[in-house]
Amino acid sequence: MSLFVRVALDHPLPTLFDYRYDLAPTPLPGMLVRIPFGRRDAVGMICEVTDRSDVPLDKLRDVAAICSTLAPLAAEWRALTLFAAEYYQRGLGEVALPALPQVLRDASRWAKLLAPEERYRLMPEGRASLPDALPARATALRRLAEALAASPTLPAADARALHPKARATLDEWQMRGWVSLETGDVAEQDIALAPQIEKAALHASDALLPQLSAEQADAVDAIRGAQGFAAFLLHGVTGSGKTEVYLHALADLLSARPDAQALVLVPEINLTPQFEAAFRTRFAALPEGAIVTMHSGLAEGERARNWLAAHTGRARLVLGTRLAILASLPKLSLIVVDEEHDPAYKQQEGLRYSARDLAVYRAKELGIAVVLGSATPSLESWWQAEQGRYTKLTLTRRAVATAVLPSVRLIDLEEERQRGRASVEGLSGPLIAAMKTRLERGEQSLVFLNRRGYAPILSCDACGWVAGCPRCSAYVVLHKPERALRCHHCGWESRIPKSCPDCGNVDIAPMGRGTQRVEETLATAVPGARVLRIDADSTRRKGSAQALFSDVHAGEVDILVGTQMIAKGHDFQRVTLVGVLNADTALFSHDFRASERLFAQLMQVSGRAGRAGLPGEVMIQTRYARHALYHALARHDYVGFANSTLAERRDAHLPPFVYQAMLRAEGRTLEAALDFLGAAAAEFTGLAGAERVTVYDAVPLTIVKVFNVHRAQLLLECASRAVLQNALRAWQPALRSLKVKGVIRWNVEVDPLDI
Missing domain, CATH: 3.40.50.300 (P-loop containing nucleotide triphosphate hydrolases)
Structure with a gap:
């Protein structure tokens, strides 16, 4: 019997592509495949396996390879990406594939990335003999020995980072019986040891932990006692110890369930080091690789290894920025969103999703708790709490007894x-x-x-000249240490002129x-x-x-x-x-x-x-x-x-009391962008339910031109989220069929933050 697979690709068309499958092993939804697409090869995700296809057999092409060594992406993860694709008006492949590490989207790198991992374990003989066998000045060797002693197993990649000749040294120690080399995924061994280690480490040291205030203790108890889906808004003044509440809630989860995973989101990369340090200090008993980070600042290989640790369940705590909400976490049991009000949780390019909103949706679908923490919650979250949809947990005092608000x-x-x-x-x-x-x-x-x-401005008071960017409708910013004028929108840069280019006045000055x-x-x-x-x-x-x-x-x-x-x-x-x-x-x-x-x-x-x-x-x-x-x-x-x-927002009919979407167009001229939006608005008026949606006039963006591209936008508003979603979905075919000369690209953004 012939088998066919329906594959999602990172492609603007919101459709799945049929391919013939005659390889081993048996394909499963969630597996990655390499397929011919046009004149190139591409990586896609299997969404469906079937014994029939509506595409004529002579037009079907064969799957070239399948990534059988990677466990299929779980049904829960696929459902999350499908929801994000439908809600944010994108194709499934445009969500699912970019959510994976770059190396997984390159089939030529599968073999190396997914090869059995080599790890070294320090044996009792080595623990007894190594300290005396190392020369006093052998700093790198001592670092290597300390790393072996500090964790159950040490990955070969980490060993090479500690010592330039780690492989030869470890081979010698292996011959002496001091270390053993293990190949393959040892996560199951580590997890089997984890419950006993964690319960002893996380609870025997309670006396050394910061004493919780009554408000903090109540918050931890509420999170611990949650059954099924529960959304908590942790509203605590600055310095009230929200992080300590997170740590206690995480400790309760990890000690109660040896296989549980937790996801902690922070708005910016520069906040991850202090959180990671707190996690590694508090949860030092967790096995090697149980705490990982995910953000765009990581090297490609490190990000891929951390993603794989989460995907296999080896990572117990995942700390990341907004992109981590789309990580594969098969045992996800708790989500924490710190500084939930921060606009950085909303992606502003490509798939324009809100990590905070997806966190709440993911928790609801999994039937787990999600904690949104902030001293200044977003008004959307505050309104949800006021309506009783979120449970409000309040910390009114600073955690340090002698500390008061400034x-x-x-x-x-x-x-x-x-x-x-x-x-x-x-x-x-x-x-x-x-x-x-x-x-x-x-x-x-x-x-x-x-x-x-x-x-922000360099100007001439004689003629009124102001230094502007030749590619953007914006002024350039003076950077004195670099002696440069720089555009913060497109990156254009030039030297500071010695005189006004219009009138020759030498007394140009910063404003x-x-x-x-x-x-x-x-x-x-x-x-x-x-x-x-x-x-x-x-x-x-x-x-x-x-x-x-x-x-x-x-x-x-x-x-x-x-x-x-x-x-x-x-x-x-x-x-x-x-x-x-x-x-x-x-x-x-x-x-x-x-x-x-x-x-x-x-x-x-x-x-x-x-x-x-x-x-x-x-x-x-x-x-x-x-x-x-x-x-x-x-x-x-x-x-x-x-x-x-x-x-004020209720009286003005603004979010969260109405729902919004934005159609943006970019063109070689402003007229082209506005013409496209005008044609799009005309198409919208004929749709079912369009009479319940307010469509505003198309207008240029505040900064009209960026990198020689002109931009304009069209705002849509509706009192019903469902009506707006249905209208946007029905609008998509018409938008794709619109052909306006000079238009470069367009995109629909749901729940826009910048208007």
Whole structure:
């Protein structure tokens, strides 16, 4: 009997492709195959195995190879990718294939990646003999021996990273009977030992763990007692010990179920080192490879190995950024989303998914608990909790008994100007004085400005020329240390001109301030202070962010200057002062979410102060000191801010009370993009249910041109999620058939965050 397989490919067409199958072994859904596609070979995922095909036999092509050594992707994972494809209006292959490591999408690398892994185990003879057999100055050898002693087994790849001649050395130790070489997946051996090891390690040391407050204990008990699906919103003020709640919940799970897996999501890569360190310290008894990370900053091979550890069930704790929500985790039993409000959880390219929303959906389908933690929950999550769909867990006090929330002081810049009080390059006198006081006390200060570079504008006051990007409708940013003008949208860069290119005036000058300029100013305004800047420019090299944060924690920095990278998640023990610059611009944004983001950002950065028991203070420079947002912030009143903002959104018929989708078009000209959107809107009006959807006029994006591509958007809104989804699904064929000259690409985004 002939067999046929239906295969999903990473291709814009939302269809499966039929192929004839006559290989061994028997194909199963979820297996990867190499197939001919057009004039090239491609890797696809089997979605269905059947004995018939609607495609004529003479047009069918054969499967070239099958990845039989990789366990098939589970039905739960395939269902998750199918839901994401349908909800976010993409093809199944466009979701499933990019969710896999790059090396799995290259069939030529299957053999090497999936070959039986070699691992070394230290034998009792070696544990007794090795310490005395190593020369005193053999640092690399001692590192290798310590790594063997510290874990049940040591992967050969890790051994090579510790010692350049590890293979020859380990072969010699093997001949002496000090180590044994094991080939294959030893995860089952490690997991068999895990329950006894974990129960002893995780519970015998409870006396050494931080004492939980009553609120923390109640939260842990609620998570522990959850039966089936349960969504928890852990709303805790900054410094209230949300991480400790996560750790206790994870410890309960791992000690109760030896095969359970947990997924912990963080919004940014630079937050993973401190979480990973906490996990490895708390769960040191877990077998080697039981804690892995997943994020785009990992090398390709490391990311693939970590993905495989999760896929095989060997990894018990998976820590990652948004892409980890699509990891294959066959024994997933708990999901934690830290800083759940963060916009970084929404992918802005390709498949525009929300990792937080997929986390809730995945937990519901699996019947497990999901914990969403934040000091400033998103209004969508807060509304779900208010409606009783999520269980609210509240931490109202800081975890350290002597620590209190910092006081918030508004510095009215207009009042400072009227009174003739001097400022230094945008830094007010009271803020400079406060930083000098902290310096004298040996405490640290943090200055927050969410704008990198030296200055956002370089201009000529004689003729009005402003340096702009030739490829984008945006100004270029002055980067003084590199002596360059750089576009933050397309990457275009040039040298700083010596004179105005329009009138020849040599007195061209920077306008506005970025973190580089603030860093330069502080060096003279606060003499003797050790100033450190952390932003996307200073942390370009791999590992540089972790090294800079380590300097801050070690007390080698007096004043830390940075962007949103320093605003959340970091536990700075010595910071007692936070200064906020240039926050007012977000008050007048056209985006209705701007105030929510600003409040969350300011509350998060304010929470860096006073975490270790020392009195903390936040000083916000503003020209609108009477604004209600700042007064809610001064009271640390998230609840009041959230409820008032939700009332405004309800009156204005905005999310979460309506559902939105965005059609964006990119063209060689703005007219082409707008013409496409106009034609798309005309097609939409004829669809069933279209009368219940509001379609707004097509408009250019705020930054119209990026890299010589013009962009425009069309917003759709509906009070029913189901009606909107059905309409979008019916709209797709018409969109694919539209041909407008000059249009390069288009995409539909569901639940857009940036409008």
